Amino acid sequence: MKYFHLVWSNLKRKKLRTLLTVLSVLVAFVLFGFLSSIKQALTGGVQMAGADRLVVRHRVSIIQLLPESYKARMERIPGVLLATHQTWFGGIYQDPKNFFMQSPVVPEEFLEISPDFILSPEQKKAWMQTRTGAIVGRKTADKFHWKIGDKVPIQSSIWSQANGNRTWEFDIVGIFDGKEKGTDTTPLFFRYDYFEEARVGGKGMVGWYTIRVKDPGQAAETAKLVDKEFENSDAETKTEPEGAFVQAWASQIGNIELMVVAILGAVFFTILLVAGNTMSQAVRERAGELGVLKAIGFTNAQVVALILVESCLLSVLGGGLGLGLAWLLISRGDPTGGLLPLFFFPGRDLLIGAGLSLALGLATGIFPALQTLRLRVADALRRM
Amino acid sequence: MNWLSQIASITRFGLMSIPQRRGAVAATVIGIAGVVAVLVGVLSMAAGFRQAMTVSSSPDTAIVLRSGADSEMVSGFSREQTQIIADSPGVARTAQGPLSSAELFVIINLPKRSTGTDANVPLRGVEASALLVRDNLRIIQGRMFDWGKDEVVVGSGAAREFAGLDVGSSIKVGRYEWPVVGVFSANGAICESEIWTDAKVLQAAYHRGDSFQSVRAKLTSPDAFQKFKDSLTSNPQLTVTASRQSEYYAQQSEAMTRLITSLGFSIAFLMAIGAVFGALNTMYSTVAARTREIATLRALGFGGGAVVVSLMIESLLLALLGGVAGASLAYFAFNGYHTSTMNFQSFSQVAFAFRVTPQLLLQGMSWAMAIGLIGGLLPAIRAARLPIAAALREL
Numbered sequence: 001m002k003y004f005h006l007v008w009s010n011l012k013r014k015k016l017r018t019l020l021t022v023l024s025v026l027v028a029f030v031l032f033g034f035l036s037s038i039k040q041a042l043t044g045g046v047q048m049a050g051a052d053r054l055v056v057r058h059r060v061s062i063i064q065l066l067p068e069s070y071k072a073r074m075e076r077i078p079g080v081l082l083a084t085h086q087t088w089f090g091g092i093y094q095d096p097k098n099f100f101m102q103s104p105v106v107p108e109e110f111l112e113i114s115p116d117f118i119l120s121p122e123q124k125k126a127w128m129q130t131r132t133g134a135i136v137g138r139k140t141a142d143k144f145h146w147k148i149g150d151k152v153p154i155q156s157s158i159w160s161q162a163n164g165n166r167t168w169e170f171d172i173v174g175i176f177d178g179k180e181k182g183t184d185t186t187p188l189f190f191r192y193d194y195f196e197e198a199r200v201g202g203k204g205m206v207g208w209y210t211i212r213v214k215d216p217g218q219a220a221e222t223a224k225l226v227d228k229e230f231e232n233s234d235a236e237t238k239t240e241p242e243g244a245f246v247q248a249w250a251s252q253i254g255n256i257e258l259m260v261v262a263i264l265g266a267v268f269f270t271i272l273l274v275a276g277n278t279m280s281q282a283v284r285e286r287a288g289e290l291g292v293l294k295a296i297g298f299t300n301a302q303v304v305a306l307i308l309v310e311s312c313l314l315s316v317l318g319g320g321l322g323l324g325l326a327w328l329l330i331s332r333g334d335p336t337g338g339l340l341p342l343f344f345f346p347g348r349d350l351l352i353g354a355g356l357s358l359a360l361g362l363a364t365g366i367f368p369a370l371q372t373l374r375l376r377v378a379d380a381l382r383r384m
Numbered sequence: 385m386n387w388l389s390q391i392a393s394i395t396r397f398g399l400m401s402i403p404q405r406r407g408a409v410a411a412t413v414i415g416i417a418g419v420v421a422v423l424v425g426v427l428s429m430a431a432g433f434r435q436a437m438t439v440s441s442s443p444d445t446a447i448v449l450r451s452g453a454d455s456e457m458v459s460g461f462s463r464e465q466t467q468i469i470a471d472s473p474g475v476a477r478t479a480q481g482p483l484s485s486a487e488l489f490v491i492i493n494l495p496k497r498s499t500g501t502d503a504n505v506p507l508r509g510v511e512a513s514a515l516l517v518r519d520n521l522r523i524i525q526g527r528m529f530d531w532g533k534d535e536v537v538v539g540s541g542a543a544r545e546f547a548g549l550d551v552g553s554s555i556k557v558g559r560y561e562w563p564v565v566g567v568f569s570a571n572g573a574i575c576e577s578e579i580w581t582d583a584k585v586l587q588a589a590y591h592r593g594d595s596f597q598s599v600r601a602k603l604t605s606p607d608a609f610q611k612f613k614d615s616l617t618s619n620p621q622l623t624v625t626a627s628r629q630s631e632y633y634a635q636q637s638e639a640m641t642r643l644i645t646s647l648g649f650s651i652a653f654l655m656a657i658g659a660v661f662g663a664l665n666t667m668y669s670t671v672a673a674r675t676r677e678i679a680t681l682r683a684l685g686f687g688g689g690a691v692v693v694s695l696m697i698e699s700l701l702l703a704l705l706g707g708v709a710g711a712s713l714a715y716f717a718f719n720g721y722h723t724s725t726m727n728f729q730s731f732s733q734v735a736f737a738f739r740v741t742p743q744l745l746l747q748g749m750s751w752a753m754a755i756g757l758i759g760g761l762l763p764a765i766r767a768a769r770l771p772i773a774a775a776l777r778e779l
Contacts, residue, residue, distance in 0.1 A: 016668060020661045027658035031651060038647065060558050061491045061504060063457065063731065064590075096454060157458045166452060234591075236558065238493070251501040252726040252733065263422055267655060270418040274662040277411040281669060 003302075007310045010282070018314065021278045025318025025360065026325065028271040029353060032264060033326025036349035039260045040182075041340035043250045048116070048182045049242035051216040054223050056083075056209040057245075059236040063088075065205035066235050068196075073229055074211060079222035081214050084109035087195070087207035091154040091168070091188075093144065100140045100341070101187040102154060103207070104195035113212050116183045123148070123174030131194045134170035137185030139341065141175045148172055154188075161198045168198075186341040210242070268360070276364040279311045283368035290372055291380020304369040311365025312358060319357020323350060390686050394694035397677065398670070399701070405673065408666045413706040415662040416755050419655045420710025420748040425718050426648030427747070428738045430641045433725065436541070436736035437637035439572050441630040442519055443606040444476075448599040448616065451623040455636065455730050456489035456598045463594045465622060469601065472619075474612030476602045478516070483602035485514035488586045488595075491732045492557060492579070494546040496724065503724070505546055506578045506732040507536075507557070509586030517600045518570055526551040526566030531582050537566040539576035541735030545724040555579065557589055574633060577724070577735040600629065636729045656755055663759025667699055671767040678767050679775030688768035695764035696757070703756025707749045714748065715740045 011018045056074070058064035065087070074083040089102040107127050111119065119127075119135060127133045136146060146152060150172045160166045170190050178185045196203065213222045223239040230237045240248075250256060283290070290303055298306075327345050334343040402409050448469050453459035461469075466486035476483045488509035493502040512531060515521050529535035538549045548555060554563040562581065570576055587594065603609055606628075613626045627635075671678070678691055719740040724733045 017665060020665045020668075024658045024661040024665075027654050027661070031654045031658075034650070034654070059493075061493050063491055063504075090458060092454075155452070157452065157454055232559065234558070248501040251496065251499045252503050254723060254725045255499065263426075263651060266418050266422055267658075270415045270655070270662075271658060273411040273414055274658070274665065277407045278665060280407060 003306060004309075007306060007313060010286070010310055011314065014282075017278060017282075021275050021314055022318040022321070024271055024274050025315050025357070026322035028267050028360075029319045029322025029357065030326045030329070031267050032353050032356065033323055033330060033345055033349070035260045035264055036353070037326075037330050037343055037345050038340065039256055040346045040349070041334075041343045042253060042256045043247075044182050044342050044346070045184075045246040046243050046250070048180070048184075049246050050116075050212075051241070051243070052213050052219070053113070053242040054211040054213060054219060054226070054239050055242050055245040056211060056226055056237050056239045058208075059227075059238045062208060064235070065202060065207060066209065066237065068204050068206050070209065070230065070235075070237075074209065074226060077222065077225050077229060079213050079215065079218050079225065081212045082109060082113055083209050083211045084113050085192075085206035085209045086110075087192075087205075089154075089159060090157040092157065093152065093154050098144075100137075103187065103189055104192040105189045106192050107189075110189065113210055116179045117176045117185075118179055119174050119176040123176075126173040127191075130171055130173050131191060132169065132171050133173035134188055134190035135174035135176055136172055136188040138175055138177050139185045140188060141172070146172050146175075148175065159195075159199050159202070162200055164200075181344055182342060182346075184341050211239070268356075272360065272363060275311075275315060275360065276367065279307070279314075279364050280368040280371070282310075283307060283371060287375060287380050290375060291377050294375070294377045295381065300373055303372050307369040307372065308362065308365040311368075312361030315361030315364060316357050319353065319360065323353045323357075387687060387690055390690035391694045391697070394678075394681060394686065394690060395697050398674070398694060398698045401670075401674070405666075405670065408669055409702060412659075412663050412666040412702055412759070413709065415659040416703050416706025416752050417710035417713065419652055419659045419755065420707050420752050421713045421717075422655055423648065423652035423751055424711055424714035424740055424744050424748040425738075426651065427645060427744050428714065428718050428740045430644035430648065431741055431744060432736045432739040433644065433734065434637050434641045435739055436572060436577070436734055437574050437633045437727075438630060439574075441573065441628075441633055443628055443630055444603045444608070445517060445519075445629040446601050446603055446609060446612060446626050447629045447632045448601070448624050448626045449597075451625050453625075456487075457491075457731055459597045461486065461596045461599065461624075463596070465624075466596050466599050468619065468621060469599045469616065469624070472601075472612055472615045474603050474608035474615070476604045480513070483513050483516050485511045485517045485600050486583065486596040487511070487514065487598050487600065488583050488590070488592060489597050490586070490590060492555065494548060494555070497545060497547050498723070500547075503546060504726065504732045505542060506730070507586070508575070508578045508580050509583035510580055511583055514580075514600070517602045518573065518575060520573075521568055521570040521575070523566045524569045526564075528568075529565055529581060532584060533582070534560060534562050534585055535565045536562050536579050536581045537568050538564055538579045539735075540567055540569040541576035541722075541724070542579055542733075543567050544722060545577075545733070545735045549579070560589055572737075574734065577733060636727065639729055640725070640727055652751070656751060659755050660758050663699065663703070663755055664762065666702075667695065667760050667763035668766070670698070671695070671763045674767070675770060675775050679770055679772050682770070682772045683776060691768045692764040695767055696760045699760025699764070700753060700756045703752045703759070704749075706756075707752025710752065711740075711745045711748045715745070 058066055071083050074080055084106055086103040086105055091102045127135055151169055153167050153169050155167045213219050219241050226239040227237050293303060330345045334340045449459040470482040470484035490507050491504040492507050494505045496503045529537050543549045549564055551564055554561045603612055609628055616622055616624050616626050718738040721738040724735040727734045
């Protein structure tokens, strides 16, 4: 530590070069932050999935409906604690670009199976008492400035009411928050009994079921039992753990992981070259001084350490600033305007980023540092 | 000595000294190549997707949906309504009747070949004139399905991307097993991502009665569209929206294209900032290393302008090299790469190939040149403003 001022004054020697290098490292880490968040937004649902939950959908495809009567049959299957359903509503509020999900649900069951949504007891009570009541997630409520008591008209692209009207009016009776950072608080949920009575067509049919199982260890067995129950019926089912369901959903978009890794690979390779080149330039210029250090008794290890500390300092400085800037930018929200509801900087990736900045420092410093081992004191001094 | 030859000789000196600072130069060139490769690579995905959605939808084909439906999936017609549409003015006719096809559109789960996970593959039920309504549709393997039989033909894109669609295998739709009897292609059009069967067969399997979801019609000419549309909207028996097929698909592809393009641009923009810093670093150290040389030239009577221009030329040449390297890397790595993605507007998969178009290459090159320009300008100005006497004293 007592040589820290030496490292520091070396960095200050060419302020412009140091600044430019720090900035290029910074940019790499801003990108790292952004891409991690995009990946999280597209695939993060997998981590949020409950280990004790199964998703049951129509075997042919999720657009086909399942009978509401399946609920009772599912709940008789050993291992199933609770089954509840949702249905894709396909609603538009004002503009098709304002996308968020809406679904009719059976309030009590739904809240019980989704402990990640936090709704106050009074609001819950109000929902039970208001037939046309709906609860909406904090994010969507904030986006449209909805308050409790508001009436919101939502136009469904799928469901029409008896009078042919496709615009459904809901009373906002509650605004729910997410228990965790990764909880999606964009959807709106309204009451199935109101929906069932008012809709034309598809009566008695629902979109998909969520099941809570008694023992997560037995989830796969229970899933098989559910599918067996409905085998050879008009609506055969496909049951899988929620995690697998979400994973498959993300894979429909493409291999996101691979794309993110490929782009980050290109970015870091580039930055490694730029920063590595700067370091070796700095060491080359300083050969004479390093010779003096050795001549006055610095060991090889000390000289190597001096250079590594310098390169790590440079990279950690850039990395830290970059991650901070990324965090600031990302907390301003989804850059695509609604397509990525779960856009935030995951804490795990923040740690990976910190580790990566240190690794980058070591990688850029190691070759110039090793060059100094070959530096003979007499030669170096002659260059002065 | 005139100005141009001054520039030429300073540039020549600069280029000749590149081997002495190859590390720094390589870092700049590779940095710029990285930006261009990522930019062109990501945008080629958007270009390929858009191409698959919009290619070969000729302007004389119209698609009719229930009014308010934003995709085929949520639209719906009775047979009577589809017949009214088919008999509307503007629809081309042959001896067999109007060139119009009432169709059903559903999705089925099939595993992607690449990941093995379930994907929403579009399954379309068509009428006999569907083959005439679309341009250039032909069977490239096996045969067309027999009308009224439980058989399917698959698009070449679907056959490539999803498992279990080879001729001879069969797909499971509910309790039915439908053999795949042929593969069709359509010049890369969107229907290559689909599986086709007889609309009547699909109606029965899906308990749809005698209903349809969309009507496609070939018009007598592109100009007949307005007449066709007006007759539909003024008909009290119908509440429909008619669009040109090309416009319909352009609108369907908009969100996804916008998402990929905006992500591609923001990633490349950030990378470009990083590359500018890299280029600045290199050019500043070039100037520092050549301080004495430049001062000597100035003392001999070379102009400051010539110094600036020649340093800029050097920087732009390096950028050009990086741009060419990045663009070729993107071209050879991505062009024609087949994949499929989910189009959220139709809730189904679209098979497409990455397309590195000449415009994209040009765009990549202009980004490279811009990086070279910005990275070279400040160092060049510093070089030209060196105090000659002080710089010479460094000798």
